[in-house]
Amino acid sequence: MVKRIGVLTSGGDAPGMNAAIRAVTRVALNSGLEVFGVYNGYKGMVEGYIEPLTKAAVGDIIDRGGTILGSARLPEFKDESVRLKAVEQLHKRGIEAIVVIGGDGSYRGAQALTDMGINCIGLPGTIDNDITSTDYTIGFDTALMTIVDAVDKLRDTSSSHHRCSVVEVMGNRCGDLAIWAGIACGAEIVCTSETGFEETEILERLRDLDVIRKKRHAIVIISEKMTDVHQFARKISLNTGFSGRATVLGHVQRGGSPTPSDRVLASRMGEKAVDLLMQGIGGQCVGIKDNRIISTPIEEALNIPRASRKQLQNLFDRLV
Ligand code: ADP
Numbered sequence: 001m002v003k004r005i006g007v008l009t010s011g012g013d014a015p016g017m018n019a020a021i022r023a024v025t026r027v028a029l030n031s032g033l034e035v036f037g038v039y040n041g042y043k044g045m046v047e048g049y050i051e052p053l054t055k056a057a058v059g060d061i062i063d064r065g066g067t068i069l070g071s072a073r074l075p076e077f078k079d080e081s082v083r084l085k086a087v088e089q090l091h092k093r094g095i096e097a098i099v100v101i102g103g104d105g106s107y108r109g110a111q112a113l114t115d116m117g118i119n120c121i122g123l124p125g126t127i128d129n130d131i132t133s134t135d136y137t138i139g140f141d142t143a144l145m146t147i148v149d150a151v152d153k154l155r156d157t158s159s160s161h162h163r164c165s166v167v168e169v170m171g172n173r174c175g176d177l178a179i180w181a182g183i184a185c186g187a188e189i190v191c192t193s194e195t196g197f198e199e200t201e202i203l204e205r206l207r208d209l210d211v212i213r214k215k216r217h218a219i220v221i222i223s224e225k226m227t228d229v230h231q232f233a234r235k236i237s238l239n240t241g242f243s244g245r246a247t248v249l250g251h252v253q254r255g256g257s258p259t260p261s262d263r264v265l266a267s268r269m270g271e272k273a274v275d276l277l278m279q280g281i282g283g284q285c286v287g288i289k290d291n292r293i294i295s296t297p298i299e300e301a302l303n304i305p306r307a308s309r310k311q312l313q314n315l316f317d318r319l320v
Contacts, residue, residue: 002119002277004034006050006095009067010041010102010109013254014125014139016262017067017101022058023270024099029055031278036095040072041102042109045086050093062263065142065255071102077109080116087116097277099270101125101138104302107285111298119282121273122298123266127253130174133301134287138269141261143170143253144180150249151185151219158217164206164242166233170253171223177253178223179312183319187219190316194309197226203239210241218242268293 007024009017025035037057039049061068076082090098097119100110103126110120124131127143147169154165171177175192182190188209191197202220209215222229229246236244258266269286272293276284284295296304 002033002096002280004036004093004095005097005099005274005277006036006038006090007053007069007099008038008041008045008101009069009071009125010100010106011071011073012103012126013067013071014127014137015065015142015254015256015258016138016266017125018061018064019258019263019266020101020123020125020138020270021067021069022062023267024274025053025058026055027271027274031274033274033278036093037069038098040070041074041106042077042086043072043074044070045089046074046077046082048089048092050089050095063257065257067101077112083112083116087113087118090118097121097282099123099273099277103128104131107298107302110285111283114283114298119277119280121276121282121295122285123269123273124285124287126172127177128170128172128174129176130172130306131285131287131301132304132306133285133296135289136265138262138266139258140176141259141265142256143177144184145259146253146256147177147181147249148184150247150252151181151187151221154247155185155217155219158219158245162216162242164218164220164233164236164240164244166220166222166229166236166244166246168222168224168229168246168248170249173223173225174306175223175309178221179309179316182221182316183312185219185221186319187221188215188320189218189220190313191220191222191226192309193223193226195313197222199227199232199235203235206236206240206242
């Protein structure tokens with residue numbers, strides 16, 4: 001049976017990664033395994049920046065955003081010769097298996113390592129909720145909370161000045177943060193890759209909200225990479241009765257103390273990852289479906305199409 005495992009965080013960081021590191025470490029130690037932290041993702045693996053983790057080392061981190069292990073991107077990890085160096089570093093220390101906390105790209109690295117004899121399990125750590133093998137990713141709920149908090153504040157000041165606030169949120173081409181936030185914030189308009197961005201139509205709707213509905217403010221939530229929100233805000237000022245203001249929330253969405261939901265999700269998923277490795281299983285990623293913790297082969301997971309959010313969008317439309 002596997003005796004020594006490693007854990008790393010890779011790609012973009014997300015609140016709740018620390019809770020996952022803690023869960024993997026504590027569950028593994030309590031199961032009689034030894035645990036090593038691999039620092040700075042695959043980069044640290046190649047460089048041999050690998051240290052033992054104790055129960056105490058992962059104490060006092062469940063409430064902290066970011067990742068105590070650090071994260072990094074190493075595009076060269078796609079080269080087998082680079083991965084061989086990583087495998088050598090693991091062999092030197094007797095580390096037989098790894099839990100990889102990250103997004104799709106990190107899963108690809110995990111599969112490649114599994115193919116080279118190091119069993120890897122992926123945990124979905126990203127605020128974007130863009131991993132299709134799980135209903136929710138670790139960090140999504142916290143990022144949503146941050147967005148809702150910011151938009152609630154923007155609404156206060158927008159109503160005082162008859163403004164239309166255009167808020168750009170993250171999502172990496174996945175509209176979940178935008179549509180969930182739209183519903184939770186009672187926004188007037190949401191634009192995602194699924195709804196598209198029809199500028200003329202949106203301006204028309206804003207004019208209606210101003211003239212017919214006599215709204216004192218309007219909130220438009222837009223997924224990143226859809227349009228230049230600053231330019232669009234200027235068009236709102238020119239073409240509607242609202243004064244348009246753009247806010248790009250940016251990296252604040254990645255920070256903050258994880259919500260209880262993210263902490264519990266990370267803990268449940270961390271436990272599952274260790275259980276799979278103890279059964280000698282690799283090349284799988286953990287997810288949550290209908291509130292059950294599941295695992296899916298990584299190769300299959302990477303090919304699952306994104307579920308349509310039509311129902312949520314319909315609900316959104318009926319709430320305006
Ligand atoms: P995320 O995991 O958040 O999607 P990236 O796409 O940047 O973030 O991937 C994180 C890291 O995973 C990359 O920097 C690289 O080291 C590794 N990786 C990505 N794609 C592959 C691949 N096809 N093969 C091996 N490693 C990969």
